[in-house]
Amino acid sequence: MFTSIPIIDLSEDTPTILAKLRPALFNVGFCYIKNYGVDPGLIQRVTELGKQLFDLPQTEKQRIDMSNSPHFLGYSRLGDEITKNQTDWREQMDLATELPAPKDDEPLYRRLRGPNQWPDEKLIPGFRQAFEAYIEQMGPVSIHFVSLIAQALGLEADAFAHLFEQHQQHKLKVVRYPDVDEVKVKVEGETKVKGGVKKEDPVDIDVKLEPQESSLHADETKVKLEDEPVEIKQDDDSIERKASVKQECHAERSIYTQGVGPHKDSELTSYLLQCTPHRGLQVLNSNNEWIDVPPIEGTLVVAMGQAMEALTRGYCVSTTHRVLAPEAGSGSRFSIPFFQGISYDANFRDFKLPSEVEESLKKNKVVTEDTGQYRHDMFSNIGEATFMNRIRSHPTVAKRWYKDVIDVTKLDTLPRVLSRLSRIFAGAEKTMMFHNSPLPLSFDDFARSVLEYSHEKVTRDDLSQLFALWPNLYRTEVRRDGMLMLSLENITSVALTQTRDARQKQFDDLCWKWLRQHPVTWSKGPEIDQKKQSSFTKKRGISETAESLRKTPVTKQRIFKLAKPDTKLGGTVLERIKARKAASAHLNKKSEQEEKSESQQRFLDSNIPRVVDVLVGAGKGNSTSIPMDRAIRMVNDSVRRNLSEKEARAILVRVSQVVPSFCKLVEVGDQAVLRLGKKTRGAVQAELREFEESEHSK
Numbered sequence: 290m291f292t293s294i295p296i297i298d299l300s301e302d303t304p305t306i307l308a309k310l311r312p313a314l315f316n317v318g319f320c321y322i323k324n325y326g327v328d329p330g331l332i333q334r335v336t337e338l339g340k341q342l343f344d345l346p347q348t349e350k351q352r353i354d355m356s357n358s359p360h361f362l363g364y365s366r367l368g369d370e371i372t373k374n375q376t377d378w379r380e381q382m383d384l385a386t387e388l389p390a391p392k393d394d395e396p397l398y399r400r401l402r403g404p405n406q407w408p409d410e411k412l413i414p415g416f417r418q419a420f421e422a423y424i425e426q427m428g429p430v431s432i433h434f435v436s437l438i439a440q441a442l443g444l445e446a447d448a449f450a451h452l453f454e455q456h457q458q459h460k461l462k463v464v465r466y467p468d469v470d471e472v473k474v475k476v477e478g479e480t481k482v483k484g485g486v487k488k489e490d491p492v493d494i495d496v497k498l499e500p501q502e503s504s505l506h507a508d509e510t511k512v513k514l515e516d517e518p519v520e521i522k523q524d525d526d527s528i529e530r531k532a533s534v535k536q537e538c539h540a541e542r543s544i545y546t547q548g549v550g551p552h553k554d555s556e557l558t559s560y561l562l563q564c565t566p567h568r569g570l571q572v573l574n575s576n577n578e579w580i581d582v583p584p585i586e587g588t589l590v591v592a593m594g595q596a597m598e599a600l601t602r603g604y605c606v607s608t609t610h611r612v613l614a615p616e617a618g619s620g621s622r623f624s625i626p627f628f629q630g631i632s633y634d635a636n637f638r639d640f641k642l643p644s645e646v647e648e649s650l651k652k653n654k655v656v657t658e659d660t661g662q663y664r665h666d667m668f669s670n671i672g673e674a675t676f677m678n679r680i681r682s683h684p685t686v687a688k689r690w691y692k693d694v695i696d697v698t699k700l701d702t703l704p705r706v707l708s709r710l711s712r713i714f715a716g717a718e719k720t721m722m723f724h725n726s727p728l729p730l731s732f733d734d735f736a737r738s739v740l741e742y743s744h745e746k747v748t749r750d751d752l753s754q755l756f757a758l759w760p761n762l763y764r765t766e767v768r769r770d771g772m773l774m775l776s777l778e779n780i781t782s783v784a785l786t787q788t789r790d791a792r793q794k795q796f797d798d799l800c801w802k803w804l805r806q807h808p809v810t811w812s813k814g815p816e817i818d819q820k821k822q823s824s825f826t827k828k829r830g831i832s833e834t835a836e837s838l839r840k841t842p843v844t845k846q847r848i849f850k851l852a853k854p855d856t857k858l859g860g861t862v863l864e865r866i867k868a869r870k871a872a873s874a875h876l877n878k879k880s881e882q883e884e885k886s887e888s889q890q891r892f893l894d895s896n897i898p899r900v901v902d903v904l905v906g907a908g909k910g911n912s913t914s915i916p917m918d919r920a921i922r923m924v925n926d927s928v929r930r931n932l933s934e935k936e937a938r939a940i941l942v943r944v945s946q947v948v949p950s951f952c953k954l955v956e957v958g959d960q961a962v963l964r965l966g967k968k969t970r971g972a973v974q975a976e977l978r979e980f981e982e983s984e985h986s987k
């Protein structure tokens with residue numbers, strides 16, 4: 290667990306650098322770099338011009354608002370970022386390597402590339418030139434740095450080179466964080482004039498406070514800022530529950546002080562230039578403590594993004610960080626983060642790590658599942674994933690530029706459903722391989738194994754949906770005893786190993802195809818829709834034309850309803866129909882586990898009246914406390930069985946829920962005690978009856 294951020298001097302010799310880099314990558318996910326080779330004069334210039342940008346009149350900044358750009362580039366107003374009703378107090382400008390807009394027939398995700406919106410040269414002379422030069426110099430710095438990462442991992446220096454394209458788009462933001470006083474004046478000032486008295490306030494707070502998804506940088510995924518406690522995976526695989534980030538933020542600070550909420554960057558690596566001496570940037574360590582990353586003259590702060598974590602299967606950690614708004618009266622904090630780009634057509638699946646690294650990962654590290662769009666996702670293509678992510682986080686751009694192809698209001702749930710199915714699919718494939726299918730497998734065994742491999746609990750409904758997406762996925766069969774069997778007929782495990790990636794890719798394609806056609810997510814659309822679909826179809830080698838896809842739309846209902854296992858049993862048509870029916874009946878049956886917990890509940894409920902009766906007798910109408918061991922003996926006497934302590938306690942818990950005014954389970958010191966209230970037998974029985982009636986009427 291780290292408590293400070295290491296500094297790496299890039300002018301040192303490579304072995305020294307690598308020795309410092311390894312622990313920084315593995316344990317921290319952050320480091321400072323110095324002597325990274327960008328002209329200090331240029332750094333001075335971007336710092337000055339970056340600050341001046343925000344002094345431009347609001348109308349000029351609004352002229353280059355991000356919503357004007359189909360490429361998600363441009364200015365975002367103060368407070369435009371909101372995550373679960375919590376506002377990030379920063380205004381910013383998204384810039385990228387200047388590239389021409391793609392042609393109309395290129396895949397949609399290429400629209401992420403395109404020209405910047407520059408502020409008026411007359412108002413801020415030299416801005417464009419300086420930032421273009423900075424991006425141009427930072428590109429090679431980032432590519433050199435990942436070559437060091439490659440070497441630190443024991444790979445060839447150019448191991449990541451295939452991820453970059455000739456005209457690689459890198460991104461950058463210029464950010465201003467106003468201090469707490471300024472935010473308060475803006476928010477409270479606006480609140481006072483609400484009601485339409487004053488219209489020309491420079492900041493449109495009504496828009497700002499609308500709850501919407503975060504519009505963080507390009508591909509960042511924000512940590513949830515919900516009220517639930519945060520679950521943190523520990524090294525020993527246990528889950529630690531901490532106070533929610535929101536609770537924590539609120540406890541520590543007021544709502545005006547979130548510069549940017551906790552998040553991970555999503556690209557390969559990012560390079561942050563802190564332009565003012567403010568404290569603000571903080572990184573979360575595994576002890577759930579926020580560690581300050583103060584500005585250090587002549588350095589950049591490097592963060593590992595989620596793409597890097599996914600590629601290196603967790604060797605390089607992508608660490609949660611946040612920025613606190615500057616303290617009241619301390620003025621604005623400025624920063625310029627640079628986000629290294631990678632080719633949108635890159636595919637992560639082929640990336641190999643040295644076997645020693647894989648081994649050490651197995652031994653030393655629990656790889657988190659939280660690598661956003663890159664890991665286990667349904668998209669094998671980074672561009673598609675990034676595009677969908679951008680669409681989700683910038684609804685204003687989506688509504689303006691992509692409303693003919695995408696129903697932005699529905700974007701959230703569906704990709705998540707498919708992404709989960711994709712994980713289940715990956716688990717299922719490993720299961721089949723492990724079980725050396727054609728060996729048949731019961732559904733319960735299958736589900737257990739998928740859970741182990743994918744951490745997803747697979748239900749019969751999920752399986753139905755897999756079959757709906759891919760009807761011939763596995764051979765399914767119902768045995769005489771009603772057990773559902775799955776197998777991969779005629780495919781040996783060796784063949785399966787060879788084709789597993791291809792099968793995953795095929796499954797991803799099916800998901801993506803389905804998502805595109807899905808009327809909820811993708812509007813049926815006029816002309817333009819067909820054009821896009823056909824270019825996608827061509828690109829991804831899907832044989833159906835847009836027209837035929839359109840004729841057979843797969844609706845959500847269809848996927849949930851029509852899903853049927855493919856029994857392929859041979860025999861007469863009638864026999865096959867019967868087998869199919871049996872298979873789908875089986876799919877709808879409750880699992881062993883569900884049955885078990887229901888019967889357990891029935892057992893508990895059936896014994897409640899007897900236990901209550903005995904307890905009423907023991908209390909004799911007075912309030913009294915009964916130690917737990919005696920209470921357990923009483924339960925056993927009343928049900929005339931020798932229950933385990935756990936079962937007896939479960940009955941007592943249930944009793945305390947059914948007649949709460951009479952019976953409570955409390956802790957006295959470290960002893961559990963049953964506390965009985967002063968109640969007559971009649972009153973307790975009336976409460977019991979009331980409960981039973983309410984249960985029946987459910």
Ligand SMILES: O=C(O)CCC(=O)C(=O)O
Nearest residue numbers: 464506554570612624626
């Ligand atoms: O401004 C900063 O110091 C950090 C910004 C950041 O983390 C981001 O934009 O991703």
Ligand SMILES: [Fe+2]
Nearest residue numbers: 552553554610
């Ligand atoms: Fe960040």
